[in-house]
Amino acid sequence: xxxxxxxxxxxxxxxxxxxxxxxxxxxxxxxxxxxxxxxxxxxxxxxxxxxxxxxxxxxxxxxxxxxxxxxxxxxxxxxxxxxxxxxxxxxxxxxxxxxxxxxxxxxxxxxxxxxxxxxxxxxxxxxxxxxxxxxxxxxxxxxxxxxxxxxxxxxxxxxxxxxxxxxxxxxxxxxxxxxxxxxxxxxxxxxxxxxxxxxxxxxxxxxxxxxxxxxxxxxxxxxxxxxxxxxxxxxxxxxxxxxxxxxxxxxxxxxxxxxxxxxxxxxxxxxxxxxxxxxxxxxxxxxxxxxxxxxxxxxxxxxxxxxxxxxxxxxxxxxxxxxxxxxxxxxxxxx
Amino acid sequence: xxxxxxxxxxxxxxxxxxxxxxxxxxxxxxxxxxxxxxxxxxxxxxxxxxxxxxxxxxxxxxxxxxxxxxxxxxxxxxxxxxxxxxxxxxxxxxxxxxxxxxxxxxxxxxxxxxxxxxxxxxxxxxxxxxxxxxxxxxxxxxxxxxxxxxxxxxxxxxxxxxxxxxxxxxxxxxxxxxxxxxxxxxxxxxxxxxxxxxxxxxxxxxxxxxxxxxxxxxxxxxxxxxxxxxxxxxxxxxxxxxxxxxxxxxxxxxxxxxxxxxxxxxxxxxxxxxxxxxxxxxxx
Numbered sequence: 001x002x003x004x005x006x007x008x009x010x011x012x013x014x015x016x017x018x019x020x021x022x023x024x025x026x027x028x029x030x031x032x033x034x035x036x037x038x039x040x041x042x043x044x045x046x047x048x049x050x051x052x053x054x055x056x057x058x059x060x061x062x063x064x065x066x067x068x069x070x071x072x073x074x075x076x077x078x079x080x081x082x083x084x085x086x087x088x089x090x091x092x093x094x095x096x097x098x099x100x101x102x103x104x105x106x107x108x109x110x111x112x113x114x115x116x117x118x119x120x121x122x123x124x125x126x127x128x129x130x131x132x133x134x135x136x137x138x139x140x141x142x143x144x145x146x147x148x149x150x151x152x153x154x155x156x157x158x159x160x161x162x163x164x165x166x167x168x169x170x171x172x173x174x175x176x177x178x179x180x181x182x183x184x185x186x187x188x189x190x191x192x193x194x195x196x197x198x199x200x201x202x203x204x205x206x207x208x209x210x211x212x213x214x215x216x217x218x219x220x221x222x223x224x225x226x227x228x229x230x231x232x233x234x235x236x237x238x239x240x241x242x243x244x245x246x247x248x249x250x251x252x253x254x255x256x257x258x259x260x261x262x263x264x265x266x267x268x269x270x271x272x273x274x275x276x277x278x279x280x281x282x283x284x285x286x287x288x289x290x291x292x293x294x295x296x297x298x299x300x301x302x303x304x305x306x307x308x309x310x311x312x313x314x315x316x317x318x319x320x321x322x323x324x325x326x327x328x329x330x331x332x333x334x335x
Numbered sequence: 336x337x338x339x340x341x342x343x344x345x346x347x348x349x350x351x352x353x354x355x356x357x358x359x360x361x362x363x364x365x366x367x368x369x370x371x372x373x374x375x376x377x378x379x380x381x382x383x384x385x386x387x388x389x390x391x392x393x394x395x396x397x398x399x400x401x402x403x404x405x406x407x408x409x410x411x412x413x414x415x416x417x418x419x420x421x422x423x424x425x426x427x428x429x430x431x432x433x434x435x436x437x438x439x440x441x442x443x444x445x446x447x448x449x450x451x452x453x454x455x456x457x458x459x460x461x462x463x464x465x466x467x468x469x470x471x472x473x474x475x476x477x478x479x480x481x482x483x484x485x486x487x488x489x490x491x492x493x494x495x496x497x498x499x500x501x502x503x504x505x506x507x508x509x510x511x512x513x514x515x516x517x518x519x520x521x522x523x524x525x526x527x528x529x530x531x532x533x534x535x536x537x538x539x540x541x542x543x544x545x546x547x548x549x550x551x552x553x554x555x556x557x558x559x560x561x562x563x564x565x566x567x568x569x570x571x572x573x574x575x576x577x578x579x580x581x582x583x584x585x586x587x588x589x590x591x592x593x594x595x596x597x598x599x600x601x602x603x604x605x606x607x608x609x610x611x612x613x614x615x616x617x618x619x
Contacts, residue, residue, distance in 0.1 A: 020452065020456035020459070021456060021459055021460070024456050024457070025468070028468055028469055028472050029472060032469070032472050032473060033473070039472070139600060139601060142596075142597075142600055143544065143594075145555075145568070145589060145592050145596075147552060147555050147568075147571065148585070148589035148593070151585050151589070152585070155578055155582055155586075159578065159579035269461035269462075272464060273463035273464050276463070276464070295557065295558055296557060298471070300471045303468050304468055306464070307460065307464050307467075311460045311464075314460060315459045318459075
């Protein structure tokens with residue numbers, strides 16, 4: 001019951017936050033640039049076209065009117081037209097989202113799975129050689145630039161050893177469009193050729209996107225387990241002769257998970273930001289490469305649409321994690 | 336004095352942290368003496384088509400780039416760019432974020448509520464996405480990238496300072512100072528700030544590494560440093576066209592980013608363990 005009340009409260013808080021996101025992006029797009037009309041028009045427009053755009057987009061009207069128009073258009077789902085593809089930005093976001101989602105979900109799955117497993121394992125084997133090795137690995141994971149790691153993987157595993165394809169989502173025809181997630185769709189239609197092609201394509205980008213979140217989660221999980229393992233109730237159970245695996249599973253795991261799960265919320269942000277560069281490196285046809293292509297065209301409308309979208313996704317992801325936390329540790333609801 | 340001694344001794348026991356500090360000192364020295372250290376300082380900007388894309392040799396240990404410039408020299412001069420970006424961006428984020436956090440935590444009025452809401456809205460974006468959008472709106476240049484990084488990074492500091500200030504403001508020594516009639520500025524600047532300094536220092540150190548990484552990513556995407564600046568992220572993006580042939584062109588600048596960011600992280604982790612043990616996650 002408390003969890004439901006907590007969820008409702010958080011959902012109500014969501015409204016001003018989403019509004020704030022829109023206002024901030026409006027500020028960046030309409031107030032900060034010296035001449036927003038010139039930015040929208042792109043670098044190849046002449047004075048007359050810029051003047052037309054200024055009028056058409058309402059840049060000559062008072063700011064509060066512009067903000068209102070911006071909000072109304074956003075609610076109608078009208079984000080303008082992409083300079084790069086000449087299609088509506090909203091359509092681009094919708095059609096490219098599954099590619100990003102697929103990459104992010106695969107990476108999130110593996111970073112959580114590996115992070116929690118390795119975190120527990122290294123905590124149990126504290127200060128043994130395996131712990132030292134993984135400490136090195138996690139330190140590296142937090143220091144490596146994702147775009148550089150992607151390029152190096154492409155270079156050595158893709159070009160030189162020819163183990164994996166270096167670009168794109170799939171070779172040949174994509175599977176029948178059900179969810180837009182190639183791995184899932186090809187499984188659902190038993191299209192094995194497409195499945196293995198999609199699998200081979202996703203390995204390098206997913207490995208790149210997984211490395212840093214894996215490192216973060218491992219560190220938090222290890223610290224959480226160490227915290228729990230040294231607490232009095234665990235010491236008591238251990239002295240009572242409880243076998244170690246049962247002790248870890250039943251008493252340590254749940255209490256060590258809260259810090260890790262609260263990190264997963266931040267990982268949504270990392271996935272969104274990381275997908276921008278990684279999609280660029282691997283020519284992955286998702287939202288991230290759309291954002292970069294828009295940057296190169298100086299199409300800042302599209303970049304801002306992606307930013308709004310990322311803000312919404314990040315906020316909702318964090319909300320979801322907070323609710324998950326409330327289930328793991330009901331004390332969280334009182335905060 | 337003794338506290339500092341204990342902290343210092345504890346820090347020296349942490350080999351990773353000392354190594355991190357060593358690399359940071361080396362980085363600073365490299366930046367200062369770049370013109371003496373670089374094998375070929377004149378070739379930072381000079382185009383030399385005769386020796387373009389040469390594999391590492393004795394003369395060019397890291398090879399040459401697509402314009403025939405010595406990559407080692409450009410990496411050495413790149414330390415200056417990196418340090419300038421990180422110091423200005425983290426410094427301005429501190430200058431904006433710390434006072435806002437102090438005010439939001441200490442006062443209980445509309446202003447503190449407003450400042451808190453504003454920083455929350457900034458925090459509801461992934462920082463990199465917001466910095467990228469700002470850099471695009473401002474126009475791509477290294478100055479604008481620094482500006483974008485500062486504007487999007489301050490809320491992280493104001494959030495930490497806010498939480499710490501809330502914690503400290505109800506302690507007895509603050510109440511005693513209030514009872515003595517000290518003015519609010521004095522309390523904030525001389526009594527609360529010193530007590531929230533540790534988490535700020537730790538966060539700023541790790542933030543340096545993080546900012547270097549983000550700035551390099553902006554450079555890579557073309558919204559940060561512009562050619563011919565010897566910026567490491569930009570160099571990697573220039574190198575992409577010449578892969579897989581010129582592997583050295585992308586590999587060495589990337590290694591430079593990696594080593595420097597790792598140094599700041601190791602140093603920051605060590606500082607956290609001795610200064611702010613509540614947040615200890617390195618768990619040694």
